[in-house]
Amino acid sequence: MGKPRMNRSFAILLTFTLLPIVALAAAPTDARAQGGTITGQVTDAGTGAPVELAQVTVEGTRISVTTTAQGRYLVTGVSAGVRTVTVQRLGYSDASQEVTVPEGGAVSLDFALATAPVNLSGIVVTTTGEQQKLSIANVIATIGADSIVTSAPITNVTDLLQGRVPGVMTFSNAGMTGSSARVRIRGFNSLSQDNTPLMIIDGVRVENTTGGGSQIGPGQFSSGWTAGAVTDLNPEEIESIDIVKGPSAATLYGTDGANGVILIRTKRGQPGEARWSVYTEGGLIQQAADVHEGWYAWGRNADGASIRCENRVRVVGGCTLDSLTTWSAFRDSPSAPLGLGHREQLGVQVSGGVERFRYFFATELENETGYLELSESEIQRKQEERGGVEIPAWQRRPNYLKRMTMRGNVTARLNETADINVSTGVTLQQSQIPSNGVFWRGSWGPGYNDDNEGWWLGDRPGDLFATRAGSNITRFTTGINGNWIPRPWLTFRGTVGLDHSAQFSDNLLRRGEDTSGALNTGFRNHIRSDIALYTVDLGSTAEFDINPTVKSRTSFGVQYNRRHQGVAQARGTDLPPGAQTVNGAANYTASESNVQSVVAGTYVEQNFDLDGRFFLTAALRADGASNFGKDFKTAWYPKGGFSWLISEEGFFPRGSFINSLRYRFAYGASGVQPQATDALADVRFASVFVNGQSRTGARLFALGNPDLGPERVTEYETGFDMDMLDGRIQWEATAYYRKSVDALVRRAMPRSIGITGTGQLDNVGSVRNMGVEADVQAEVFSLAGATFSVNVNGSVNSNELLELAEGLRPPEDRFIKFVEGWPLYGQWDRPVLGWNDDNGDGVLQADEVQVGDSIIFIGNTNPTRMLNFTPTISLLGGRLYLSSLFVYRGGWVQTNFSELNKCNFGSCRARNDPEAPLHLQAQYIAFTKPGLTYAGYQEDGTFTRWAEALVSYTFQPGALQPLGLGASSATVSLSARNLMLWTDYTGPDPEVTANPSLSGNFGTRWDLGYDNPTAPPARYVIVRVKLNF
Structure with missing residues (x-):
C-alpha cells in the first residue's frame, strides 16, 4: 500500500516542535543551586494515611509538583522569603500555609487534608486556564482516564x-x-x-x-x-x-x-x-x-413441480407444503x-x-x-x-x-x-x-x-x-x-x-x-x-x-x-x-x-x-x-x-x-x-x-x-x-x-x-x-x-x-x-393499525391487515x-x-432493514412458516400493500x-x-x-x-x-x- 505524504507545513511544524525539545533538554537542570527547598508530607486528616498525587504549588510562581505514593514532596529552587504553599487533590479540600524559605536552606511543611465532596473539589481546564470546579457556574464532567x-x-x-x-x-x-x-x-x-x-x-x-x-x-x-x-x-x-x-x-x-x-x-x-x-x-x-437464519417452504404446485410454497399461496390451494428448512450462512454454512x-x-x-x-x-x-x-x-x-x-x-x-x-x-x-x-x-x-x-x-x-x-x-x-x-x-x-x-x-x-x-x-x-x-x-x-x-x-x-x-x-x-x-x-x-x-x-x-x-x-x-x-x-x-x-x-x-x-x-x-x-x-x-x-x-x-x-x-x-x-x-x-x-x-x-x-x-x-x-x-x-x-x-x-x-x-x-x-x-x-x-x-410512516385472522387459518391476507391512511410519527x-x-x-x-x-x-426506534429485506427476497419466517406469529405476517403484508409502509419494521x-x-x-x-x-x-x-x-x-x-x-x-x-x-x-x-x- 502507499504511504501518506508529509506536506511542507507538516515538516515545518515538526522542525519547530523538535527544536524546543532539544533546547529544553540542553537547558540547565540543576535547580538546587539556586533558592531554597521546601519538603514535607501530605496526609489524610481523618486516617493519617499518605495522600498520593496531590498537587503542591507555590503561589505566584509556576512551581508545582505532585506527591509520591508515601505522600512526600520536594520543591526546589524557591526564592527566599515568605511563600504561600497550596495543596490540592480531588476528593479533598484545598489547604494553604505560609512558610519562610531561607536562601540556600531547607524548610519542612506538612499538610493534613480534610475530605471534601468529589464533585466540588479539584481543578478543571477552561479556555481561560485552570480554575477551581467550585467556582464554575456550569457542569463539567471529569473522567480519570x-x-x-x-x-x-x-x-x-x-x-x-x-x-x-x-x-x-x-x-x-x-x-x-x-x-x-x-x-x-x-x-x-x-x-x-x-x-x-x-x-x-x-x-x-x-x-x-x-x-x-x-x-x-x-x-x-x-x-x-x-x-x-x-x-x-x-x-x-x-x-x-x-x-x-x-x-x-x-x-x-x-x-x-x-x-x-x-x-x-x-x-x-x-x-x-x-x-x-x-x-x-x-x-x-x-x-x-x-445473524438470523433464512426460511424456505418446500412444496409442489398443481403440476407437481417443486416451488417455494409461501403461506399466502398455500392457503388458497396454490401449492402443497412438503417441508420447512432454516439455514444461516453465518452459522450453518461450511x-x-x-x-x-x-x-x-x-x-x-x-x-x-x-x-x-x-x-x-x-x-x-x-x-x-x-x-x-x-x-x-x-x-x-x-x-x-x-x-x-x-x-x-x-x-x-x-x-x-x-x-x-x-x-x-x-x-x-x-x-x-x-x-x-x-x-x-x-x-x-x-x-x-x-x-x-x-x-x-x-x-x-x-x-x-x-x-x-x-x-x-x-x-x-x-x-x-x-x-x-x-x-x-x-x-x-x-x-x-x-x-x-x-x-x-x-x-x-x-x-x-x-x-x-x-x-x-x-x-x-x-x-x-x-x-x-x-x-x-x-x-x-x-x-x-x-x-x-x-x-x-x-x-x-x-x-x-x-x-x-x-x-x-x-x-x-x-x-x-x-x-x-x-x-x-x-x-x-x-x-x-x-x-x-x-x-x-x-x-x-x-x-x-x-x-x-x-x-x-x-x-x-x-x-x-x-x-x-x-x-x-x-x-x-x-x-x-x-x-x-x-x-x-x-x-x-x-x-x-x-x-x-x-x-x-x-x-x-x-x-x-x-x-x-x-x-x-x-x-x-x-x-x-x-x-x-x-x-x-x-x-x-x-x-x-x-x-x-x-x-x-x-x-x-x-x-x-x-x-x-x-x-x-x-x-x-x-x-x-x-x-x-x-x-x-x-x-x-x-x-x-x-x-x-x-x-x-x-x-x-x-x-x-x-x-x-x-x-x-x-x-x-x-x-x-x-x-x-x-x-x-x-x-x-x-x-x-x-x-x-x-x-x-x-x-x-x-x-x-x-x-x-x-x-x-x-x-x-x-x-x-x-x-x-x-x-x-423523526421516523414517520403509515401505522399498522391492527390485524385479524378472520377465517382462523393462521395466515393473514391483505384484507385482514389494517394500515392507516396518513403518516404519523413513529419514534x-x-x-x-x-x-x-x-x-x-x-x-x-x-x-x-x-x-x-x-x-x-x-x-x-431502529429500522430493521435486515428483516425487511429478508422478506423482500422471500426468505423471512412470515412468508414461509405456517406457524409464523401474526404480527410478523402483518408487518410484511403492510409493507407490500399499495402505498407501502415501513412501520412494521420500525421497532423499539x-x-x-x-x-x-x-x-x-x-x-x-x-x-x-x-x-x-x-x-x-x-x-x-x-x-x-x-x-x-x-x-x-x-x-x-x-x-x-x-x-x-x-x-x-x-x-x-x-x-x-x-x-x-x-x-x-x-x-x-x-x-x-x-x-x-
Whole structure:
C-alpha cells in the first residue's frame, strides 16, 4: 500500500516542535543551586494515611509538583522569603500555609487534608486556564482516564466515554476492528450540520469528525467509518478528560462549541528518578450477536413441480407444503466466515526529571485481528479458481488493525514565573475493513443450502473478501504551551499547535478474482486525504482582591483556528489480466479538492469570588469566519452565570446529613458554522459535446448565500451538587434548555433554474433541545479492607423542530422527516393499525391487515433515555478490585432493514412458516400493500447491555521480590466487553447505525437509525499485566 505524504507545513511544524525539545533538554537542570527547598508530607486528616498525587504549588510562581505514593514532596529552587504553599487533590479540600524559605536552606511543611465532596473539589481546564470546579457556574464532567485504563477493557477513547458521563452517548457504527464511533453530547442540535463535539488535546484542536464507510468499489461500501481522534488516540497516554457539555459552558470556544467540547490532558512527568511502566495485554474477539437464519417452504404446485410454497399461496390451494428448512450462512454454512479474533498490545512509558525539567515519553504497539476469517473450504475453492495461487493473508483474515503510537511531553521551568510545555503525539496506523456485503448476503440467503451454500446473489465470503479495502493513517499532533507570571496577580499564557492527519485508502480487486461476475473485470481506487488544523490561543488573566471578601479575576484572549483539507482520488475500472494500477485500467477518472476555513475570535471574561461562597461570571466572545457569507458581519456570543455554595451560609443547618450543597446557574451562546463552501457560488467544470466535439464546459452547481451565518445556539443550565453522609453519597443534578435560531437548512432548488447541486443553505429554522441529567456516587458500605460502592448516572433528552421558513421543505428520506412541532430526524410512516385472522387459518391476507391512511410519527432515530450503572467492590485494602458496567438506552426506534429485506427476497419466517406469529405476517403484508409502509419494521430499539466486567489484583512490593523483576508494583486484570444484551429488538443488535450507502439526502450527519445490516458490536475478553518500576 502507499504511504501518506508529509506536506511542507507538516515538516515545518515538526522542525519547530523538535527544536524546543532539544533546547529544553540542553537547558540547565540543576535547580538546587539556586533558592531554597521546601519538603514535607501530605496526609489524610481523618486516617493519617499518605495522600498520593496531590498537587503542591507555590503561589505566584509556576512551581508545582505532585506527591509520591508515601505522600512526600520536594520543591526546589524557591526564592527566599515568605511563600504561600497550596495543596490540592480531588476528593479533598484545598489547604494553604505560609512558610519562610531561607536562601540556600531547607524548610519542612506538612499538610493534613480534610475530605471534601468529589464533585466540588479539584481543578478543571477552561479556555481561560485552570480554575477551581467550585467556582464554575456550569457542569463539567471529569473522567480519570489513568485509573480506568489500568484494568478496564479499554481499546480506544470511545470505550473511556461509554457509560461514564450522563448526557454523553457513544454509538457503535460497526463491530469491525478499526471502525470508528460517534460521540453525541445532549442529543441532536442541528438539522443539517455535524453534531460531533470539538476535541482539544493539550490545548490543540484536533480533527474529530467521522464519516461514513468509504466506497471501495462499484456497489461496495466498507462497513467501517473514517476515523477521528476519538478512535486513533491511545487511551494509555491520557491523564484525564473534561467534558464541556454545551453553549452555556462552551461560549468561549466560539463558533464551533455548540455541540460540546472534549478536553483531553495527556500525562506529564514529575520530578524524581525515572519511573518506568511496562504493560502488555492479550485478548480474544468474537461475534457476540447471531445473524438470523433464512426460511424456505418446500412444496409442489398443481403440476407437481417443486416451488417455494409461501403461506399466502398455500392457503388458497396454490401449492402443497412438503417441508420447512432454516439455514444461516453465518452459522450453518461450511463457508461461514466466523472465527476467533485476537488482540495484542505492548507499551512502555517513562517519566521523571528534576524541578526545572520534567519529561514523559511513551510508545505502544497494538495489533488486532477481527473475527472474520475465510473457512478452509473457501480457501480451497478460491485457490482452485485461481489455478492454485496461494490466497494472501489479508484475504484469509480481511479485518485487522496495526497501530504504533508515540508520545513525548516535556516541561521546562525557565524560572520561578515562567514555564514552557511541549506536547507531541504520533500515530501510525494500518487497517483493513472489508465490505459489509458479507452481512447482507449472509442475512438474505434463500433459507437452505443451495449451490451457493446459502449465500445471497451468488457471492460467498471468498468473493467478497477478494477486494482489498486498506487504509493507512498518519496522525501528528503537537503543541507548544507557555505560561508567564510577571506579577503575582498577572498571568500570560499561549498555545500554538498543529494536528495533521493523512489518510490513504487503497482498494483493489484484480480481474477474475470476484467470480460473481458483477465486478469480475476488476477495479482500483485510490483516495488521499490530508487534514491540517492549526491552533493559536493567546490569553491573559489578572487577579486581585477588591476587599478582604471580594476577589476579581479578569481574562482576555484571542484565538485563531485554521483547517485545511485536500482530497485527491483516482479510480480505474476494467483492469487487464495482471494489472493493478489505475492507469492500467481501461476506464479511469480522477478528482481533486482543496478546502480551507478560518475562524478568528476574541473574548473577555470577568469573575467575582464573594467570600468563597458566591461566584459570578460574565463573558463575551466575538467571532469572524471565512465560512460566513461576505455580507455577514461578526457573530457575538454572551455568557453569564453564578455558583452558590449554600452550605457555607450562616442559615444552613449544621450537623445535618447534608454536608455541602451548591446551586449553579449558567447561560451562554455558541454556534455551529456552515461548511467551507456553503456561502459561495459553486461553478464546476465538466466535459461536454459541442457540435460533436468534446469541450470543457461550466455549470452552476450551487447558488451560494452572501448573508449566510452560523447557527446561533443559546442554552440555560441549572442544577445542584450535594454531598451527604460525610461524603458517602454525592449527587449531581442538571437541567438544561437549548434553543437554536438561524438554524442552517438546505433549500431544495428547482432544476429549472439550472442548479445541479443539493440546494442553497440558509439560516431559516429554529430547534429546541432540552433535558435533565443526574449522577449519583454512593459508598454502600465500608468495612475493614472492604468497600462496596455504586455509580448511577443517566439522562433524558428531547428535541423539537420549532420553526421552518414558510413553504420550505428540507431534503427528506423515505421515512425520515422534518416536521414542525416534532423531533429532528423523526421516523414517520403509515401505522399498522391492527390485524385479524378472520377465517382462523393462521395466515393473514391483505384484507385482514389494517394500515392507516396518513403518516404519523413513529419514534426518534436515536435514544432519548440513558441510564448507566457501575457497581464496584474493593477488597484487601484495595488490592483486589471488581467492577461492572451496565448501560440502558431507550426512547427510540431502529429500522430493521435486515428483516425487511429478508422478506423482500422471500426468505423471512412470515412468508414461509405456517406457524409464523401474526404480527410478523402483518408487518410484511403492510409493507407490500399499495402505498407501502415501513412501520412494521420500525421497532423499539430499547436495550440493556452488560458492557464491561473486570477483576484486577495489585501485588504488594514484597510479593514481587521472589520473581526478581525489580518492579515496585504489578497489576494483573481480567476484563471483558459486551458480555450480554437484553432487548425486544428482533435484529441482531439495535446498537448499529446506517449502512453508508443509505445516507440519502443527509450528507455526512450519519445519525440515522438503520440496521441494513452491518457488523454488530464484538465481544472482547482481555488479560492485562502492568509493571511499575
